[in-house]
Amino acid sequence: MNQTTMTKSVIVEKYRQEFPATQSLFIDFGGCVIETRVNNSDLLANLNNYFKEFLIDTDKGDILITAHECPKADLGLEYTIKQPDPGKTKIKEEFYNLPDGRVVYKRLTGMIFVFGGDENIAIGPCIENSNQVINFINNRFIEYKLNNGCYLGHAAGVIENGRGIAMAGFSGMGKSTLALHLMSRGTTFVSNDRVMTEDNGDSLTMYGVAKQPRINPGTALNNPDLSCIVSPEDKKTFLSMPKEELWELEHKYDALIDECYGKNKFILKAPLSGLVILNWQRDTSETVVKIVDPKERKDLLPAFMKETGLFYLSDSAEKENDTDVDAYAEMLSKTTLIEISGGVDFDKAADACLKFMKEGKI
Structure with missing residues (x-):
């Protein structure tokens, strides 16, 4: 694909044809229903488990997202680096603004997300990075609410x-x-x-x-309802650490x-x-x-x-x-x-x- 003629619609059409997404789940976000279509049963199972409390039985959504498990893609775009947030140093995201949307490239995983208007697509190793697909789905709802005045x-x-x-x-x-x-x-x-x-x-x-x-070990170990998510081996390690060091750990649990x-x-x-x-x-x-x-x-x-x-x-x-x-x-x-x-x-x-x-x- 040529960068000068690249549009969101061209990318969406190419990947939806090459990696057809035919399996759907419908998520009710407090009145806004998002349909997510995928091309892989393992990815569908991951998303169904994560969103299980909000799934509904319908065949119509307000927003459509397709997620395509496929090899890492090179769209041939000259991305702009998103500078890390204050206090952070690692560059994780790059982006390219299309005439009709935006492409976000996740540098560490190779995932690509394309969105704008009523077309939203995730491309790449989706199963391995289902957390990023989940965030993309949630961000479509956030965008929907903000564009409605929130x-x-x-x-x-x-x-x-x-x-x-x-x-x-x-x-x-x-x-x-x-x-x-x-x-x-x-x-x-x-x-x-x-x-x-x-x-x-x-x-x-x-x-x-x-x-x-997503919580740190200090939060988990200090709440009986949450301590079950930490393995006995990890508990032993964490409890031997100074309290200040424990609370500063980057380790996270769902x-x-x-x-x-x-x-x-x-x-x-x-x-x-x-x-x-x-x-x-x-x-x-x-x-x-x-x-x-x-x-x-x-x-x-x-x-x-x-x-x-x-x-x-x-x-x-x-x-x-x-x-x-x-x-x-x-x-x-x-x-x-x-x-x-x-x-x-x-x-x-x-x-x-x-x-x-x-x-x-x-």
Whole structure:
């Protein structure tokens, strides 16, 4: 294929003809149904297992994705490198903007993702990298919600007693850990790392992403509901490490909600009754929980605000990377913003979150 004449439609047509995808699953993302067609039964089994709580029996979806297990492809494109996020050094992604879409190339795995408009395709060693296919599927839903007016938030979410609460924090603050502490105390999961917030005029709704939590060994070993995912050999190694070193490990485990907490404990839509910002540190100071005004504490909002990234294509120029702090402050004024500062105390934070969800106050 010639780079100067390359279009998304040309790539999609070529790979759908050469590697026909005929097996489908339908995933219900809180009202938006994504059909994913694949050309390999092992890949289908992987996706069915991961998304099993959200599968529905239908023959019609709102969005179509095809995933094609095939050798690593060379599209002959001169990619642009995506610079690593702050604090990271490894280059993982490159991209090329087509006249009608975008190509993202995963340097470490050789996976290629092409998307734009109503055509979405994954190409390459999909079975070996099913986690990247899963992320691609979730990102199509994120794009769909953002293009329908939602705000993107970097947060975990749970719901109890009809009140949903999202938890955000600057890097390493433990939003996912707090969400899982709350799960151990009876709440229902909404999202692990991203929420899309919909402004309903006088209230907010949050939409979660069907992504299972990935947790570090420290989180797993300090929660009885999660310790089962760590092998006895790993437990012995981790428990012999200094606490600070344990929490800094890059090693991650998938904690499937249904296996750790039971069936029907993961939904993807809930009222956003409150947003918790974790603004604490690992010391012995007292943990402080208080309600704050988002318009007066705009310094906290970047902990929640999230840029859209490579896998988002806006349907209008105005929406591209819209991370305006004033817009977020205005939107969040329609919910309750709670700051938790001082020393890290997950039990006290969980107590405050549960009280808020049950009583509407802290």
